[in-house]
Amino acid sequence: MRKLGDWLDERLGHRALVRSWLDHPVPGGARWAYVFGSVLVFLLGLQALTGILMATVYAPSTQAAWASVVYLERSVSLGWLMRRLHAGGASAMVIVCVLHLLQTTLWGAYRRPREVNWWVGLLLMACLLGFALTGYLLPWDQKGFWATQVATNLAAVVPLVGERLRELLLGGPEYGALTLTRFYAAHTLLLPALTVILVVIHVALMRKHGVTPSWRLDEEAAKKAAEPFRDRQLIWDLLAMTATLAALFGWAFLQHRSGVVPVDAPADPAASYEARPEWYFLPLFQLLKYFPGRWEPVGAIGVPLVAAVLLMGLPLFDKGPSRSPARRKRFVGVVLVLLGGAAALGVLAVRADARDPAYAKARKRADAEAARAFALAADGVPVAGGTAVYDNDPLVRGRRVFGERCAGCHVLDGQGERKGPDLDGWSSRTWISAFLHEPTADRFYGTTKIRGMKPIHADAPDEAAMVEWIFSQGGGTFNVELAQKGRALIESMSCNDCHELDGVTVGDGVPNLGNRASLGWTVDFLREPDKVFGRKNDMPSFAKLDAAELDALAALMAAERTK
Amino acid sequence: MNRRAFLWLGRALGATMAAAVTVPAVLFVGARRMVSRDEAAIDVGAAEKFPDGQPIRVSLISPLQKDAYVVRRNVAAGAAWVLRRGAEVQAFSTVCPHAGCAVDLDGAAFRCPCHESRFGLDGARKSGPSPRGLDALPVTLVAGRVKIRPRR
Numbered sequence: 001m002r003k004l005g006d007w008l009d010e011r012l013g014h015r016a017l018v019r020s021w022l023d024h025p026v027p028g029g030a031r032w033a034y035v036f037g038s039v040l041v042f043l044l045g046l047q048a049l050t051g052i053l054m055a056t057v058y059a060p061s062t063q064a065a066w067a068s069v070v071y072l073e074r075s076v077s078l079g080w081l082m083r084r085l086h087a088g089g090a091s092a093m094v095i096v097c098v099l100h101l102l103q104t105t106l107w108g109a110y111r112r113p114r115e116v117n118w119w120v121g122l123l124l125m126a127c128l129l130g131f132a133l134t135g136y137l138l139p140w141d142q143k144g145f146w147a148t149q150v151a152t153n154l155a156a157v158v159p160l161v162g163e164r165l166r167e168l169l170l171g172g173p174e175y176g177a178l179t180l181t182r183f184y185a186a187h188t189l190l191l192p193a194l195t196v197i198l199v200v201i202h203v204a205l206m207r208k209h210g211v212t213p214s215w216r217l218d219e220e221a222a223k224k225a226a227e228p229f230r231d232r233q234l235i236w237d238l239l240a241m242t243a244t245l246a247a248l249f250g251w252a253f254l255q256h257r258s259g260v261v262p263v264d265a266p267a268d269p270a271a272s273y274e275a276r277p278e279w280y281f282l283p284l285f286q287l288l289k290y291f292p293g294r295w296e297p298v299g300a301i302g303v304p305l306v307a308a309v310l311l312m313g314l315p316l317f318d319k320g321p322s323r324s325p326a327r328r329k330r331f332v333g334v335v336l337v338l339l340g341g342a343a344a345l346g347v348l349a350v351r352a353d354a355r356d357p358a359y360a361k362a363r364k365r366a367d368a369e370a371a372r373a374f375a376l377a378a379d380g381v382p383v384a385g386g387t388a389v390y391d392n393d394p395l396v397r398g399r400r401v402f403g404e405r406c407a408g409c410h411v412l413d414g415q416g417e418r419k420g421p422d423l424d425g426w427s428s429r430t431w432i433s434a435f436l437h438e439p440t441a442d443r444f445y446g447t448t449k450i451r452g453m454k455p456i457h458a459d460a461p462d463e464a465a466m467v468e469w470i471f472s473q474g475g476g477t478f479n480v481e482l483a484q485k486g487r488a489l490i491e492s493m494s495c496n497d498c499h500e501l502d503g504v505t506v507g508d509g510v511p512n513l514g515n516r517a518s519l520g521w522t523v524d525f526l527r528e529p530d531k532v533f534g535r536k537n538d539m540p541s542f543a544k545l546d547a548a549e550l551d552a553l554a555a556l557m558a559a560e561r562t563k
Numbered sequence: 564m565n566r567r568a569f570l571w572l573g574r575a576l577g578a579t580m581a582a583a584v585t586v587p588a589v590l591f592v593g594a595r596r597m598v599s600r601d602e603a604a605i606d607v608g609a610a611e612k613f614p615d616g617q618p619i620r621v622s623l624i625s626p627l628q629k630d631a632y633v634v635r636r637n638v639a640a641g642a643a644w645v646l647r648r649g650a651e652v653q654a655f656s657t658v659c660p661h662a663g664c665a666v667d668l669d670g671a672a673f674r675c676p677c678h679e680s681r682f683g684l685d686g687a688r689k690s691g692p693s694p695r696g697l698d699a700l701p702v703t704l705v706a707g708r709v710k711i712r713p714r715r
């Protein structure tokens with residue numbers, strides 16, 4: 001090992017390089033305040049790793065994006081962990097970035113000769129926000145779709161070039177396939193490349209000028225008190241990184257255990273959705289509320305621009321002799337006011353939502369939709385794309401088949417024509433009871449040739465028992481005792497003179513009541529209705545439908561039974 | 564804290580973080596993905612549809628195919644040569660075992676148009692570069708209907 005190291009060192013000179021890093025002097029000595037930069041670099045690495053891993057599963061297309069993210073979450077081992085580390089890592093980077101900004105502001109680290117590094121740092125912060133913005137469109141879920149709409153629409157209010165800018169971002173006038181691919185390219189290629197270049201410059205300049213020592217030390221004292229990076233500063237940096245990582249893991253596990261559905265429902269341009277951005281964009285979101293109508297550009301572009309110019313301009317104005325924050329109140333104040341203002345706006349945004357029952361309701365609906373879509377995706381997502389997942393729901397499919405095949409003769413949910421029985425609540429207890437009262441009413445078999453049955457008159461308790469037995473044949477929960485009583489009554493009232501009750505024999509045009517309205521019975525009935533109604537049957541056979549369609553119809557009818 | 568302790572602590576922290584990140588990453592990448600192709604037998608029609616002793620080429624349409632996060636319905640899973648002899652039904656993959664071309668019927672033999680491999684109607688290799696006979700596909704007869712299990 002030693003020999004291999006020597007061989008490599010002779011060619012690479014890596015030992016001297018590593019030593020120069022470990023031994024580079026920290027003016028004024030190690031401080032906890034200096035850990036933020038290192039933690040940011042560490043988090044950037046973690047984002048890169050989790051990002052690359054997720055890219056091995058994620059598919060950046062409007063058809064597959066949502067499905068692949070759900071697949072990542074539920075089927076790929078530890079996919080949930082990677083995705084949450086990535087999302088939590090983004091939030092952590094914003095927090096640590098703000099702390100880093102505060103520290104460098106207090107220390108006066110932007111002052112001569114470090115002005116350029118301050119600007120590079122601000123550009124890195126812009127990159128970070130760019131990552132955040134492009135990132136949460138990628139799942140192509142409701143939240144990403146609608147929240148990003150807001151952000152890109154804001155681009156359009158830039159004077160003169162706004163519309164062109166928006167089109168450039170979207171890859172066209174509307175959200176579409178190119179938008180997602182563009183955001184993906186920006187998130188995984190353009191921004192990472194830019195960020196790496198800027199980080200290299202940022203760190204190189206930090207090495208060149210050294211970290212900014214405490215304002216209490218003058219130049220000479222700082223040099224005297226300098227200590228090498230290795231040992232104390234290195235350990236503190238490592239401790240801070242480990243703590244950050246531990247916090248991220250903890251957060252990821254808690255989120256996972258909380259049972260919150262990790263992906264919103266698939267993006268649906270036709271649906272309504274109350275969009276809220278990620279927490280770090282809430283200040284901008286809140287700001288817009290104060291600039292309605294033609295003043296919008298002021299809130300969307302003006303205020304953020306002024307904030308950016310103020311931050312950029314700090315090193316040009318702060319040229320006084322002292323670096324003590326007490327002597328630079330104006331400049332430190334500007335940064336504190338900007339950050340404080342952002343925090344206040346964020347709090348206002350959260351409070352406004354917390355106090356708005358309409359928003360709470362909309363959010364609850366959206367959560368329910370997300371849970372339903374996530375559950376349906378267990379069967380995979382049809383190639384048509386995210387929203388096609390609802391086709392996995394037998395009720396949705398059943399309703400569509402019903403519209404195509406059955407609505408010509410049957411009414412359901414107010415749709416269709418009445419040539420045969422209405423199917424609302426078909427074979428539910430109320431339906432059976434109403435049917436017994438007047439079997440030849442138009443809503444039952446009055447419009448067909450099946451009109452041989454006479455109304456049944458019985459006491460309410462007896463009727464309830466008979467209804468219970470008939471209902472029990474279709475399956476589901478029922479009262480066994482009551483049903484047994486019902487069966488005895490049915491026999492005593494000679495219903496079985498006409499109706500078979502065993503579910504096996506084909507009656508002579510009179511329905512066998514055994515197993516009636518069970519899932520299997522419904523499918524068989526749809527295939528061969530004349531086996532149930534005999535020569536009086538008017539209904540065509542639907543044997544030509546495939547098994548999935550028949551099952552969907554049976555599921556649809558089963559759902560009516562529970563109404 | 565002395566220097567040795569610092570060195571030890573630094574290494575321990577570094578190793579902990581490396582492990583905390585690397586182990587999940589390896590598990591993630593090494594995960595057996597749920598790639599499931601539908602392997603259910605595919606109905607290709609009633610047995611009497613196939614004339615005695617005469618191979619018929621049928622398409623195998625899988626009613627439901629799952630591939631990671633995508634489900635497709637009615638996907639072409641391939642094709643097969645089906646040969647009925649009395650009550651016995653055989654099926655062969657149309658993919659030549661040599662280089663994967665589609666095998667044709669040529670009179671009373673199967674022939675691969677790419678490299679001239681020839682196979683008997685029983686699928687056995689007769690001549691040409693193919694390393695073996697045609698691949699038989701599992702066939703079942705259910706209530707008079709021929710069902711074939713697609714295989715790659």
